[in-house]
Amino acid sequence: MRLIQKVGDWFDLRLQLGAPIREVAQHPVPRETASWFYVFGSAAITVFIFQIVTGILLALIYVPSAGEAWNSLQILNHGVSLGWFIRALHGWGSNFMIAIVLIHMVQVFLFGAYKFPRELTWMVGVFLLLVTLGMAFTGQVLRFDQDAYWGLGIGASIASRVPVVGSWVVNLMLGGPIIAGTTLSRFFALHVFIIPGLLMAFVAVHLLMVLKLGINEWPMPGRVVRRATYLQDYKELTHKEGVPFVPQAVWKDIFFSAFVLLSIAACAVYFGPFGPSGQPDPTIIQTAPHPDFFFLWLYALLSFLPPSSETPILLIGPAIGLIVLLALPFVAGEGEKSWKRRPIAVVSVLLIAVTLGTFTHLAERAPWSPVMDAWSSQPIPPQYLSGRTALERRGALVFQEKQCHNCHSLDDQGGKRGPTLDRVALRLTQDQLIRQVIQGGGNMPAYGKNLSPAETTALVAFLETLHPARQTPARDASRAAALGTASP
Amino acid sequence: MIDNGISRRAMLVKLGLLLNGIVATILAVPIVRYLLSPATRERKPGYESWLSLGGLEQFPAGQTRLATYKNPMVNPWDGATAEIACWVRNLDGQAFQVFAVNCAHLGCPVRWFPQSNLFMCPCHGGAYYQDGSRASGPPPRGLFQYPYKIEDGRLLIKAGEMPTPGQPMANKAGGKTTCA
Numbered sequence: 264m265r266l267i268q269k270v271g272d273w274f275d276l277r278l279q280l281g282a283p284i285r286e287v288a289q290h291p292v293p294r295e296t297a298s299w300f301y302v303f304g305s306a307a308i309t310v311f312i313f314q315i316v317t318g319i320l321l322a323l324i325y326v327p328s329a330g331e332a333w334n335s336l337q338i339l340n341h342g343v344s345l346g347w348f349i350r351a352l353h354g355w356g357s358n359f360m361i362a363i364v365l366i367h368m369v370q371v372f373l374f375g376a377y378k379f380p381r382e383l384t385w386m387v388g389v390f391l392l393l394v395t396l397g398m399a400f401t402g403q404v405l406r407f408d409q410d411a412y413w414g415l416g417i418g419a420s421i422a423s424r425v426p427v428v429g430s431w432v433v434n435l436m437l438g439g440p441i442i443a444g445t446t447l448s449r450f451f452a453l454h455v456f457i458i459p460g461l462l463m464a465f466v467a468v469h470l471l472m473v474l475k476l477g478i479n480e481w482p483m484p485g486r487v488v489r490r491a492t493y494l495q496d497y498k499e500l501t502h503k504e505g506v507p508f509v510p511q512a513v514w515k516d517i518f519f520s521a522f523v524l525l526s527i528a529a530c531a532v533y534f535g536p537f538g539p540s541g542q543p544d545p546t547i548i549q550t551a552p553h554p555d556f557f558f559l560w561l562y563a564l565l566s567f568l569p570p571s572s573e574t575p576i577l578l579i580g581p582a583i584g585l586i587v588l589l590a591l592p593f594v595a596g597e598g599e600k601s602w603k604r605r606p607i608a609v610v611s612v613l614l615i616a617v618t619l620g621t622f623t624h625l626a627e628r629a630p631w632s633p634v635m636d637a638w639s640s641q642p643i644p645p646q647y648l649s650g651r652t653a654l655e656r657r658g659a660l661v662f663q664e665k666q667c668h669n670c671h672s673l674d675d676q677g678g679k680r681g682p683t684l685d686r687v688a689l690r691l692t693q694d695q696l697i698r699q700v701i702q703g704g705g706n707m708p709a710y711g712k713n714l715s716p717a718e719t720t721a722l723v724a725f726l727e728t729l730h731p732a733r734q735t736p737a738r739d740a741s742r743a744a745a746l747g748t749a750s751p
Numbered sequence: 752m753i754d755n756g757i758s759r760r761a762m763l764v765k766l767g768l769l770l771n772g773i774v775a776t777i778l779a780v781p782i783v784r785y786l787l788s789p790a791t792r793e794r795k796p797g798y799e800s801w802l803s804l805g806g807l808e809q810f811p812a813g814q815t816r817l818a819t820y821k822n823p824m825v826n827p828w829d830g831a832t833a834e835i836a837c838w839v840r841n842l843d844g845q846a847f848q849v850f851a852v853n854c855a856h857l858g859c860p861v862r863w864f865p866q867s868n869l870f871m872c873p874c875h876g877g878a879y880y881q882d883g884s885r886a887s888g889p890p891p892r893g894l895f896q897y898p899y900k901i902e903d904g905r906l907l908i909k910a911g912e913m914p915t916p917g918q919p920m921a922n923k924a925g926g927k928t929t930c931a
Contacts, residue, residue: 328828328830329828329829329830329831329832330827330828330829330830330832331830412832413858413859413860416857416858416859417857417859417874419913419915420853420856420857420858420915420916422915422917423915423917424917425917429915429917430915430917431790431791432790432917433913433915434789434790435786435787435789435790437913439798439824440822440824440912441822441824441832441835441911441912441913442832442913443822443826443829443832443833444826444828444829444830445789445826543830543831544831544832544834545831545832545834545836545852545860546817546819546831546834546835546836548817548836548852548860548861550873551873551874552859552873552874562874565857565889566875566876566889568889569889570889570890570891571891573889573891574891574916631875631876632873632876633871633872633873633876633878635862635871635873638866665866665867666866666867666869666871669864669871670876680876703886703887706887706888707887708869708878708880708886708887709886710867712868713867713868713869
């Protein structure tokens with residue numbers, strides 16, 4: 264023991280790090296902050312370090328070349344011992360990192376931690392969220408498969424909508440006129456050098472401010488933040504009833520970090536690595552690109568925005584969101600911290616969470632996408648064919664042949680892009696069906712030029728049979744009267 | 752004289768900083784030019800050039816077929832990404848339309864359905880008629896078209912840049928060019 268002490272002293276005399284480390288470790292924190300609610304920031308850093316380590320491990324094999332990247336991922340998955348596991352760890356680590364960063368953000372928002380004097384800590388945190396999402400997007404590109412290729416195309420399409428300089432921005436983003444070798448190289452540089460560098464710098468500043476300004480105290484309803492008195496109040500709080508960070512508070516951080524790492528490993532073992540999906544060959548167009556989990560909400564949003572407002576919302580929306588987040592500590596820098604006295608804050612969080620959750624849930628099923636092979640792979644349910652006339656069955660064939668099934672479902676099979684047609688005869692009369700098929704409208708293409716009169720007649724005859732047995736289909740009373748064939 | 756000494760040192764520090772500033776500026780010019788080179792590259796002829804899609808016999812009259820071409824600006828490590836696909840519609844044996852596979856909405860690859868004469872996009876459900884005009888869904892416009900010409904029985908298109916809404920070529924009407 265004496266030898267260890269001596270060696271330690273030898274180093275400390277030269278490094279002079281012992282005293283500052285002891286000071287940091289034992290700095291007093293408010294008693295109530297030694298809480299399980301205060302573990303997310305440290306967990307985010309733990310996962311970040313974990314991502315650096317697993318990222319370096321992947322870089323030992325991965326080839327950042329458009330011609331070889333996909334093959335090197337296959338080698339990692341199948342050729343290198345436990346390569347699949349390292350890929351799975353890195354992929355799940357990414358998901359956990361975003362999730363923890365978001366939870367951390369919600370926690371500091373609801374606990375009023377962004378208020379005076381921690382405004383800058385919050386603002387740096389906002390940039391940390393952005394660079395974390397940047398890591399997720401660039402990482403998805405490095406998994407150079409079909410989703411990555413067409414995902415880049417979507418990114419380029421959005422970037423090209425910037426007025427005046429749009430096409431320049433696209434060329435800068437892609438490193439040339441198309442998605443190719445230079446594109447992957449620059450996303451590699453972004454993912455491995457530039458964004459991690461920014462992330463480390465932001466984390467350092469963020470952490471420094473947490474240490475210098477002290478951790479946010481547990482918010483009590485009625486304990487109001489005032490610029491004039493807060494610093495003095497906080498000092499008293501920490502010195503009178505504070506506890507040393509180590510070990511009073513830190514043990515929960517350590518336990519939670521271990522729990523998170525274990526969860527990542529469990530997901531990696533159980534679910535395995537993400538992809539890669541098909542080869543990034545742009546001549547293979549039989550593909551339906553899908554973004555990664557944390558960008559699914561964007562996928563949903565892009566399918567719902569009307570064409571006229573899409574570009575302004577895509578370009579101005581993120582800027583407004585960023586300004587709102589950055590301006591928050593200046594607008595609400597004082598006042599109540601407790602979420603019990605901040606109903607608007609709570610409702611905002613719930614609203615955003617429900618919105619993003621709903622969009623994500625929708626995007627997992629993507630009802631707006633046609634099912635491209637439904638016409639040839641999903642049969643017409645037998646109950647819609649039995650006991651039907653030859654004309655009606657011919658109509659069912661037209662329904663399949665003309666790819667109606669890609670967008671319209673029958674008995675829950677087929678596309679959900681258009682309305683389900685199980686009860687269409689209750690909604691539309693014969694005339695309305697003919698008009699809708701021929702002229703389209705309401706987000707449906709017009710089939711007038713692509714259907715012969717005989718095909719239209721057959722198709723409409725089939726559609727008219729689509730109603731529950733005991734309900735009469737819609738009919739136009741005036742038409743019957745005009746034609747003199749009114750039923751009793 | 753001590754005051755003088757300090758001010759001289761202070762001046763030397765400032766001069767040194769100024770010198771570094773000048774060096775940084777001089778170095779910044781090539782660095783920025785290097786960084787911007789994908790966007791500022793000789794844009795006079797652009798990235799585009801005339802590329803062969805193959806003999807006309809591959810594109811029967813009245814049909815729409817998938818064709819591929821090699822991008823004019825390739826690097827040896829581009830791999831499969833150097834090959835680009837496009838849809839060729841032969842109207843009547845004389846006139847052609849060459850569409851980009853990229854949906855005008857967000858660039859996903861559209862697929863041709865000859866039975867219903869529609870192009871459909873798998874991403875957000877955009878649909879186009881056989882002439883490339885918008886049929887339904889979120890796309891703000893019809894499919895992008897490449898200018899084409901016929902030379903020695905081969906179909907040539909002017910391509911090389913990914914068609915996006917903000918790109919100059921995309922807003923030019925496609926069609927047969929008079930220049931031979």
